[in-house]
Amino acid sequence: MFTIYDDSTNKFDEVEEPDASYEYSYADYLQWKFEERVELIRGRIMKMTAPNRKHQDISRDVSLKLGIFLKNKNCKMYAAPFDVRLPRKNNLKDEDIITVVQPDLCVICDERKLDDKGCIGAPDLVIEILSPGNSKREVRLKYELYEEAGVKEYWIINPVEENIAVFTINYNGAFDGAKLYAADDTIDSKAIDGFQISVTDIFQTN
Numbered sequence: 001m002f003t004i005y006d007d008s009t010n011k012f013d014e015v016e017e018p019d020a021s022y023e024y025s026y027a028d029y030l031q032w033k034f035e036e037r038v039e040l041i042r043g044r045i046m047k048m049t050a051p052n053r054k055h056q057d058i059s060r061d062v063s064l065k066l067g068i069f070l071k072n073k074n075c076k077m078y079a080a081p082f083d084v085r086l087p088r089k090n091n092l093k094d095e096d097i098i099t100v101v102q103p104d105l106c107v108i109c110d111e112r113k114l115d116d117k118g119c120i121g122a123p124d125l126v127i128e129i130l131s132p133g134n135s136k137r138e139v140r141l142k143y144e145l146y147e148e149a150g151v152k153e154y155w156i157i158n159p160v161e162e163n164i165a166v167f168t169i170n171y172n173g174a175f176d177g178a179k180l181y182a183a184d185d186t187i188d189s190k191a192i193d194g195f196q197i198s199v200t201d202i203f204q205t206n
Contacts, residue, residue: 049133083118153191
């Protein structure tokens with residue numbers, strides 16, 4: 001059940017599903033009261049898959065290592081739920097923004113992109129951890145969104161196959177082909193200078 005603010009009646013209405021033909025904005029998003037987490041992808045509402053325990057373990061371990069590394073540095077790390085608004089060009093008004101995502105982890109080094117609502121603009125590093133419910137369409141959409149926004153580095157962590165695909169932006173503003181990391185490999189981040197992490201450490205069980 002979704003609770004959405006209706007501008008025409010100036011009240012909240014409960015609906016089974018949002019109107020798929022309508023392009024929603026961040027201004028709409030701020031009014032919603034959902035029982036579940038959602039993202040706004042090019043004006044369309046997308047439900048987020050609830051993370052399982054392994055997903056949470058990976059998120060915790062990577063965030064701990066990133067947090068320790070970034071201590072006393074200018075870059076800031078945030079974990080979901082954390083709104084990242086990806087505006088079209090320089091349209092920064094709430095009613096003009098139609099994409100709001102919640103990456104599992106992200107790092108922002110430009111403090112001008114941070115405000116009380118979250119981040120506006122592309123993070124330097126985005127990390128998404130796949131869940132069993134993620135569809136190929138979701139994965140492709142996120143890839144396209146982060147590439148278009150200019151995310152410097154994008155990691156897709158696959159808990160089932162225990163590997164990580166890393167994409168880095170090139171001078172043409174496009175992601176280079178994925179570099180795949182598996183057991184015994186070490187990822188040396190291009191976006192966060194000096195940050196390294198062992199793939200084995202990411203997937204170890206506690």
